[in-house]
């Protein structure tokens with residue numbers, strides 16, 4: 001079997017992985033393992049922007065901290081929130097130095113927008129609504145220029161390599177199903193979201209919870225997986241019935257759009273004094289209630305009181321996508337509904353991104369450092385990737401790692417062709433129905449029974465293939481989400497229990 005020895009192996013090439021790589025000393029060899037191609041990470045889809053105070057004005061820093069805590073129902077780790085907000089400026093300035101052109105006004109000042117739960121305008125954006133794509137494009141170019149960074153596309157990470165609870169890298173499969181081991185002094189999981197566990201999601205279709213699955217099988221601590229965030233306004237297209245839903249950024253409401261129910265009534269005043277700019281958990285729960293009461297599967301985003309020219313310039317990606325469905329922003333109502341969007345809990349890490357396994361770090365959506373509490377504040381996720389990515393890099397840069405030898409102790413299974421799609425589809429239906437925005441004990445127990453059966457069957461017939469490991473990662477994470485949801489009896493943040 002091929003073994004590659006390296007200083008750092010990073011699994012995942014979204015912002016959490018790439019930004020961390022760029023901040024690690026260029027004297028260290030870094031290998032980035034990417035499941036498919038570089039350009040389809042979730043980070044590319046981020047529209048709204050990146051929240052952060054560029055100037056150190058104590059009052060604004062305090063407000064960002066308070067908004068983050070309030071959105072998270074104060075279940076956040078306060079120290080982590082303080083790190084997130086106070087270290088935003090130095091890291092956003094690094095992004096600017098990597099040639100990311102945040103949108104500016106005529107005088108060259110950075111334009112700032114607002115989203116749900118933010119008390120001030122503090123969100124930077126790029127290309128109007130193409131923030132994630134613009135950031136990723138610039139950082140990937142930078143990565144290609146670094147001789148110490150080696151990118152391996154179409155490489156599926158399967159299992160962590162570890163001994164005596166110290167991590168030594170990951171075992172992988174390349175696209176022709178050949179086994180490769182990356183033997184690393186430091187391993188970073190940055191595998192992104194869990195979206196495809198659900199029937200509908202805003203995530204890209206590679207988001208199958210691979211990092212959480214691998215960490216779970218190695219006995220690494222996880223936390224807070226009951227907190228699954230549903231974005232209130234995914235586009236409810238009548239033409240394209242894809243399970244991957246196009247996002248209508250919360251920034252559209254930040255620029256003044258309203259929510260209307262199917263009877264044309266603006267309803268948010270019934271649920272929050274912050275109206276359409278209440279935190280995301282409250283807005284999704286309100287929409288769910290309105291859909292239930294009016295027997296429909298969507299509500300509307302109303303931009304008809306806003307100027308079409310402004311909307312077209314401010315939200316070019318959204319404007320052009322809606323045009324494909326013959327919807328014109330500023331003229332027509334936009335059908336929307338809440339779908340799975342973000343995983344708040346994950347692999348438990350400290351303030352340097354370190355897990356409870358020696359030499360194993362995690363960053364971004366698969367990690368849980370406690371910044372989001374019970375519900376994430378909009379546009380804090382890209383910020384989390386860079387602030388904690390920088391901290392992981394600093395931790396790795398300052399430590400002296402001993403050379404390692406590692407002998408393969410991973411069981412090799414046979415590879416055979418099997419179609420796991422029906423299993424994945426079944427799991428999605430269960431999760432949407434019983435582990436969604438509103439949860440009940442009976443529903444969760446029903447979901448548990450079915451998801452446990454799926455997991456048992458998968459484990460009985462192990463298979464050395466990418467589809468098998470994706471299905472395994474998905475169902476194992478689903479079972480952890482269901483158990484955590486059963487254990488948390490009260491409603492808080494995005495975990496809403498009616499009994």
Ligand code: SIN
Pocket residue numbers: 046047048049247248249250251342377378379380381
């Ligand atoms: C959005 O633009 O609404 C999504 C941004 C986020 O998830 O924070």
